[in-house]
Amino acid sequence: MKNNANEFFEKPIVKLISIIILTLLLILISLILFEDLNLDSSMLIYNIFGTITLVGFLYSFHTTNKKLYIDVSLGICRKDFYKKYLKNTLFILFITLFFITYYIFLYRLIIANNKLIFEEFKIERFVYLSTIFLCLSFLGFLFGILKMKSGIFYPLVFVIVALIVLSLIYLTILYLLSILFGIVSICLGVLNYYIIKNINL
Amino acid sequence: MNLEIKNLNIDNYNINLTIYENEKIGIFSRKQEITSKLLEVVSGINKNNQTAFINGSNIFDNKEYFSNRLFFDFKRNYLTTLRVNKIEQALKDYNLELDKENFVNICKDLNIRGETDITYKYEFTPVGNSFVNLALLCSLNKKNIIVNNPLINLNLKSDFDYFTAKLTSTIFQSAILGIDRLDCFRGKLNRVVFFSDFNECISINNNDTLIVFDNDIDKYYLIKNKLFKGRKIISLNNTTKEDLKLWQRQKVNYEIISLYDIEKYLGEL
Numbered sequence A: 001m002k003n004n005a006n007e008f009f010e011k012p013i014v015k016l017i018s019i020i021i022l023t024l025l026l027i028l029i030s031l032i033l034f035e036d037l038n039l040d041s042s043m044l045i046y047n048i049f050g051t052i053t054l055v056g057f058l059y060s061f062h063t064t065n066k067k068l069y070i071d072v073s074l075g076i077c078r079k080d081f082y083k084k085y086l087k088n089t090l091f092i093l094f095i096t097l098f099f100i101t102y103y104i105f106l107y108r109l110i111i112a113n114n115k116l117i118f119e120e121f122k123i124e125r126f127v128y129l130s131t132i133f134l135c136l137s138f139l140g141f142l143f144g145i146l147k148m149k150s151g152i153f154y155p156l157v158f159v160i161v162a163l164i165v166l167s168l169i170y171l172t173i174l175y176l177l178s179i180l181f182g183i184v185s186i187c188l189g190v191l192n193y194y195i196i197k198n199i200n201l
Numbered sequence B: 001m002n003l004e005i006k007n008l009n010i011d012n013y014n015i016n017l018t019i020y021e022n023e024k025i026g027i028f029s030r031k032q033e034i035t036s037k038l039l040e041v042v043s044g045i046n047k048n049n050q051t052a053f054i055n056g057s058n059i060f061d062n063k064e065y066f067s068n069r070l071f072f073d074f075k076r077n078y079l080t081t082l083r084v085n086k087i088e089q090a091l092k093d094y095n096l097e098l099d100k101e102n103f104v105n106i107c108k109d110l111n112i113r114g115e116t117d118i119t120y121k122y123e124f125t126p127v128g129n130s131f132v133n134l135a136l137l138c139s140l141n142k143k144n145i146i147v148n149n150p151l152i153n154l155n156l157k158s159d160f161d162y163f164t165a166k167l168t169s170t171i172f173q174s175a176i177l178g179i180d181r182l183d184c185f186r187g188k189l190n191r192v193v194f195f196s197d198f199n200e201c202i203s204i205n206n207n208d209t210l211i212v213f214d215n216d217i218d219k220y221y222l223i224k225n226k227l228f229k230g231r232k233i234i235s236l237n238n239t240t241k242e243d244l245k246l247w248q249r250q251k252v253n254y255e256i257i258s259l260y261d262i263e264k265y266l267g268e269l
Helices: A002-010 A012-033 A043-073 A078-110 A123-145 A150-170 A174-198 B032-042 B063-067 B084-094 B100-110 B126-138 B157-167 B241-249
Strands: B003-010 B013-019 B024-029 B052-054 B069-073 B116-118 B122-124 B144-148 B174-178 B191-195 B201-205 B209-214 B226-229 B232-236 B254-258
Touching (some): A002 A012, A012 A078, A043 A123, A123 A150, A123 A174, B013 B201, B032 B069, B084 B100, B100 B126, B100 B157
Parallel strands (some): B024 B191, B069 B144
Antiparallel strands (some): B003 B052, B116 B122, B191 B201, B209 B232, B209 B254, B226 B232
């Protein structure tokens, strides 16, 4: 009986669902706890995006830098490898947007007393950050395939993060930038597919 | 599965080779990168410019071919744990099944734990890494293997014998091995493919012999089918009885050797 329970909780899908439920609970608790502190309503959203962007950049880099060669050695062909990577990346974005929607909904319910969403949250920033996430993930993927040295890659991560933070503080034409980064991420996605089909590992 | 390679160019070599089903073949070159490049093409990992086919299909990134073969470079780290349940779980992403009993038995035979530092993670010594790679390779129930650097980091004769016995055993239908120590594979391979010093790729059968001369012999005699020139000149043994009698009369120094003894006469590159 104990073994069956252990086996059940070891399944990846069970772990994933548990983490999602835990995250939803933590968002709820953070809203209740910080209700009185009058913090910036978007603070948690920036934290979520910041985390997934950084993780996505690093994950993508390591996926191609180290994992790709082992995957093809053990029987995964390049197309399947790229499809799986794309699915994972888009899934991360989808889950993030789900958490953010849930947070906005709860915020309206608990704190904002049903004020309009656009009065509290700058939606153009979330669109901008979503395109940044995709762009950086695909860029990390590209750097990994090109075997960029870690000594160059990690300082670059800090520079890019700093630039994104500064852009959020000082730039206002974010819809235009979102479209630009959206196009860049599509181009990077296509470029990555072409490179991974043809490059010698 | 007969693997056909036609007019594949690697560096200055033009390769034409057929690898038959149920063959155990070795690839030997004085330059390790040439062996690596060929094995990466043969395993379908890198492009072959329409020169490598199996059953008429190009093997590059070929899903069906990939599902029937495994490629290992024993220089690389594939595992960071000895916990079979974790390994089994991780291998599900690759649609691979682990024969846990076999894995555990090989780990015990090789005493992998003696080559592992177990703290909050498993750290294998270079020898331990080779051990664990072999254990994993032999436990994945794939019939066709391509292995580079199979004996890397090993020092003991018992380990060489164990590895060569496993890699050339009947558990694998076919094996293509990038040879790092040729003498350890004595009598265990069907053929060895040599990349000669003269830009030729030559396949030699297990029982064929080679002939070794002093390295200035070609100033006085025309030596055909040369393979290597270093400390000695090594060529294929296609000599006739008349040639041998002539050399004996003219007191030419030569020695007929097994192809597995070639490394003793190679000298520095």
